[in-house]
Amino acid sequence: MGTLLDEIIEYGGEVFGKEHMETVRECVQCGKCTGSCPSGRITAYRTRKMIQMARMNLREVLSMYELWFCTTCFTCYERCPRGVKVTDIIRTMRNIAVSEGHMSFSHKKVATYVFKTGHAVPIGEPQMKLREGVGLDPMAPTTQKFPEQLEQVREIVRTTGFDKKVGFDWETMKLREELEEGK
Amino acid sequence: MAEKEYAYFLGCITPNRYPGIEAATKKVFKEFGIETKEMIGASCCPAPGVFGSFDLHTWLPIAARNLAIAEEMDLEIYVTCNGCYGSLQEADHLLKHNERLRKKVNEVLGKIGREYKGKTKVNHSIVILHDVIGLDRIKEAVKKPMDDVNVAVHYGCHFLKPSEVRGHGSPERPYILEDLAHAIGAKTPYYKDKLMCCGAGGGVRSFDAPTSLEWTRQKIVNMIEAGCDCIMHPCAFCHLQLDRGQVEMQNLFGIEPKMPVLFATQLIGLAMGFSEKELGLDIHEVKMPEKLLK
Numbered sequence: 001m002g003t004l005l006d007e008i009i010e011y012g013g014e015v016f017g018k019e020h021m022e023t024v025r026e027c028v029q030c031g032k033c034t035g036s037c038p039s040g041r042i043t044a045y046r047t048r049k050m051i052q053m054a055r056m057n058l059r060e061v062l063s064m065y066e067l068w069f070c071t072t073c074f075t076c077y078e079r080c081p082r083g084v085k086v087t088d089i090i091r092t093m094r095n096i097a098v099s100e101g102h103m104s105f106s107h108k109k110v111a112t113y114v115f116k117t118g119h120a121v122p123i124g125e126p127q128m129k130l131r132e133g134v135g136l137d138p139m140a141p142t143t144q145k146f147p148e149q150l151e152q153v154r155e156i157v158r159t160t161g162f163d164k165k166v167g168f169d170w171e172t173m174k175l176r177e178e179l180e181e182g183k
Numbered sequence: 184m185a186e187k188e189y190a191y192f193l194g195c196i197t198p199n200r201y202p203g204i205e206a207a208t209k210k211v212f213k214e215f216g217i218e219t220k221e222m223i224g225a226s227c228c229p230a231p232g233v234f235g236s237f238d239l240h241t242w243l244p245i246a247a248r249n250l251a252i253a254e255e256m257d258l259e260i261y262v263t264c265n266g267c268y269g270s271l272q273e274a275d276h277l278l279k280h281n282e283r284l285r286k287k288v289n290e291v292l293g294k295i296g297r298e299y300k301g302k303t304k305v306n307h308s309i310v311i312l313h314d315v316i317g318l319d320r321i322k323e324a325v326k327k328p329m330d331d332v333n334v335a336v337h338y339g340c341h342f343l344k345p346s347e348v349r350g351h352g353s354p355e356r357p358y359i360l361e362d363l364a365h366a367i368g369a370k371t372p373y374y375k376d377k378l379m380c381c382g383a384g385g386g387v388r389s390f391d392a393p394t395s396l397e398w399t400r401q402k403i404v405n406m407i408e409a410g411c412d413c414i415m416h417p418c419a420f421c422h423l424q425l426d427r428g429q430v431e432m433q434n435l436f437g438i439e440p441k442m443p444v445l446f447a448t449q450l451i452g453l454a455m456g457f458s459e460k461e462l463g464l465d466i467h468e469v470k471m472p473e474k475l476l477k
């Protein structure tokens with residue numbers, strides 16, 4: 001296996017193109033990304049530091065809590081004077097983190113809603129009433145309404161293996177974590 | 184007869200939390216001769232900052248499946264959420280420009296009998312208002328001008344950025360929402376950190392709600408200090424954070440929820456004479472003040 005930096009460029013390159021990801025090498029640590037970052041103002045997240053840790057192959061960046069404080073607002077991406085595609089590099093680092101098992105319980109829960117309904121934010125009874133109140137059908141014609149459509153989304157998730165990364169058990173429709181802890 | 188037809192990609196928060204956004208958009212569009220068709224079997228977009236952060240290789244085929252549904256309808260898409268816009272437009276952009284990636288995604292879609300062909304286009308509903316319907320027709324349709332209303336324009340992030348994909352000019356100097364607000368007679372005062380994110384994106388809301396609400400608190404305080412009466416925005420996810428978030432903020436920081444939050448078509452709908460109930464404004468957490476309803 002190559003270095004973390006190679007891995008980031010390789011992984012992200014498959015989606016965004018290699019050239020896009022190679023921009024990480026252009027960083028001169030000027031700090032404009034951190035200066036522009038709304039997260040950096042209120043959390044310990046430092047954009048420049050994340051990029052530098054990637055460049056120095058410091059794998060501990062993948063397990064850092066702070067890595068998840070980026071809202072993907074793309075301000076740094078727009079403003080970087082060296083054209084570093086910062087936000088996509090951060091998203092790629094998060095992907096690699098998830099592949100290595102660094103995913104919070106609350107994020108796993110969000111993923112399970114999509115496995116169960118096709119929606120990260122599913123509908124419930126009270127919201128169906130709200131829909132009727134504005135003259136709409138109680139349920140929109142989406143995956144949550146049509147099981148055969150939902151099955152297509154589930155098939156995608158099984159094909160890419162995302163269900164395994166999250167640790168989802170199709171039989172109980174629960175996270176392995178929940179089963180173990182009896183949550 | 185309809186002047187133009189679109190497939191409405193609903194996403195999650197619009198239909199499942201704030202159906203007023205859906206109702207208002209369909210009603211306002213219909214007034215201007217724009218017909219909406221439902222996308223049967225559409226799913227979560229899925230959220231670009233959330234699922235894009237978890238697993239890009241799952242995010243992309245799910246987004247491509249949604250695009251394929253619109254392609255099968257032979258229609259262009261419109262959306263009422265920056266997350267949906269971000270996800271679908273980015274996926275479409277990547278797949279249109281990378282043949283190897285398209286092949287890979289189509290292998291996955293082949294298993295469920297679908298194919299991404301690259302023949303639809305993803306439009307944001309506020310661009311349809313601004314460029315297809317046009318400011319002149321909106322001005323003509325105004326029955327209740329918002330002359331004395333100060334609107335806090337909030338863009339969110341993924342409508343404008345990354346600008347190379349979005350194509351709405353410089354994200355540092357946006358104009359579409361201001362133009363729309365001015366068309367119904369409202370003023371759009373500048374407020375501190377106007378272009379700042381709402382704080383919800385990238386999975387931060389689900390990861391650490393109090394932290395994400397600190398963003399929101401800063402934005403709302405800045406809007407109040409600039410004398411704004413309400414928020415006008417283009418994003419269902421920002422809507423959740425700004426509206427529901429004010430109630431959550433009350434518990435966390437003791438700030439009273441009093442800044443009304445309106446999706447662009449809800450505010451325009453009010454100016455066109457639709458009622459609070461028709462636009463679903465009565466189901467928002469923050470109640471509408473008299474000033475907006477009179």
Ligand code: SF4
Nearest residue numbers: 027028030031033080
């Ligand atoms: S703004 Fe660009 S060049 Fe400057 S530190 Fe951030 S990523 Fe590096």
Ligand code: SF4
Nearest residue numbers: 037070071073074076
């Ligand atoms: S995209 Fe993330 S790292 Fe960049 S400015 Fe926004 S929150 Fe900060």
